[in-house]
Amino acid sequence: MRSIKRFLLISLISIICLGGLFTAFANYRDSQEQVEELFDAELAQMARMLQSLLASQMKRTNLDHLQDALVYEDYALDEKEEAGLSDGEEYTPLGHKYEKKLAFQVWSESGKLLIQTQSASQDLTRHQAGFNSDKVDGESWRTFTLFDENLRIWIQVAQQEDVRSELTAEIAEHAIWPSLLLIPIILLGVSWAVTRALRPLSTISRELKQRDYANLQTLDDANYPSELSILVDAINDLFQRLQATSDRERQFTADAAHELRTPLAGVKVHLQNAQEMAQSEPVSDCLRKALRGLDRLIHMVEQLLQLSRLDHERALSDAQPVQIDMLCQDILRESQPLIEEKNIRAEFNADGCAPIQGNPAALSILLRNLVDNALRYSPKDSQITLHVKNKTLVIEDQGPGIPPEQRQQAMERFHRGKQQNEIGSGLGLSICQRIADLHRAHMSLDERQDHQPGLRVQISFP
Structure with missing residues (x-):
């Protein structure tokens, strides 16, 4: 099953990650270019400052004295000292470890080398004026060459590429790290926002799941965002049409059942009179079968009327404390004619009965239907058992029972199992289920715990 939340999260996170990585890469490249340009500008500035100093120096003396000043004792660090320097300890009392990676040279117009720093290599190529790249002894150098028209000298300032690349990479990384660290925070924010935005859908789903089949009240669209108004309106329209259809069906059932009671x-009465006046056995047998079918029809009409009244109930009415054990005994006394007719032994046990909040008339209908089913479907000379403990009622019979795969369907309207010999309409258990729902009780159908043939009905009241 596709998930809107999963789709939105994956899509937004993918877009943000790709966008963030692309932006970070673009910033990295841009930072590299900007830093490279800054280093080139510094080379050019150093060359012009050197040009000014040389012009001032050559007015007072020659360049040999300046060359002597550029000769100094090497302060190279040993490997141990170099390894001991961290990234933040690049300075030493003698200078900077990158100082040897900078150099300059001055040539005469004829190509004679006039002065140079100790870090400068003799193999550096004297290029034409401007920026150039050179490679000496496996080391890459970036150079800027300047020609002084007045002094007639060439000035070249050089910097090793590795230090430029290292510093450029560090500066670029420092520039993009905040963006990369911001991505997880953005992802958490997006996840929260998507979850928060989809919460109304979960609210609708939860509200619909908590309803029973008879609750067709419309949803309050004021509680949901405007983007969900189309969905809420469609659900409400469906509820209204279902409610109208259900009302028409119930009204028709109630009217038909009520109108049929008197004619039936x-x-x-006429069939009973005809049976008494019947002269021959075949005629009497036909009338007996007709009465049997009529009794079944009258039973169904009575149950339809009961179900119609229960369907109109939205909540339990006239609730009062009811002793379920006393009610069971009353129903057994009412069923005594059928018990004697089939010679069934009816046992009743009560253990610590607690009163329940319920409607006595509805509970009587529930018990009457359950006891009637147990008696009708149990064979002659068998036994039914009613057991009440606290707020739980258990009824067991020795009839054919209901297969596990049919027990859920058995509580649907007009569903009858394979046992068709007894009078029934398929409404008894659905009536019991409806009454149990009104009392917020749980009704279940199971096999007998002693593994004998039969059905075990258990109702647990809150």
């Missing part, structure tokens, strides 16, 4: 009662 009249037909039953």
